[in-house]
Amino acid sequence: MDLLFDSRARVLADLQARGMALPAAVSALEEAMVARRWWAEQWPDGEAYVAGLVAQDVQDALIDRGERWPVCVGCPPEAPLHPLHITPELGGPDPHWVCEETSQVVARLGELAAAS
Template identity: 55%
Template sequence: MTEFLLEARARVLHDLAAYRMADASAVSVLEEALSQRGWWVAQWPDGAAFLAGLIAQDVQDALFDAGSRWPRCRACGPGPEHSLGVEPELGEDPRWVCTESGIEVAPVGALRALDQSTG
């Protein structure tokens, strides 16, 4: 199970870094989510394959509650700001999908880094 937790950590940390959100506060949120999901997967070992998506959602929710929107959708171009969501909510091979248009953006752990011009 540890391997699934480490993989989920690496994937979510990559996506945080891609959006320049991997600061101490966000990493603490990630570590807390890992701790909580470690207990969860110990109770339900068959859920290990779902950890990356669940942890991404946990981090997203906690950051939103703290006033940060992550990850913001860049697939739709200019317009009202909105977020990406994880699909499936509970399933294998989670991916980031635009909550407005349904555009599939990337697998969890594969968001592309912001370039210098987009800040």
């Protein structure tokens, strides 16, 4: 279960890095943790995927609330507002954020602060 705590810390760090560690986002993170804890208990070999899946769950929950997270800050200002997404698509192993427009790796999950 240490992996679950690590997953939570990494996603929370990225929420904080982009100023999104607000109550709605943290609640979405907690909901994702409950769901993924159950998922990891059912499929222990899938633990390497948990962090990326939690990030995707939070991203989806925020989109459902009309918020984009994380937004790319590396593209020129004239580029349309666009999000980053987690790669590999199933969340792991070694999940990282990729720019939706350029397909360039921006940061590993939990390290958006270093990329800002």
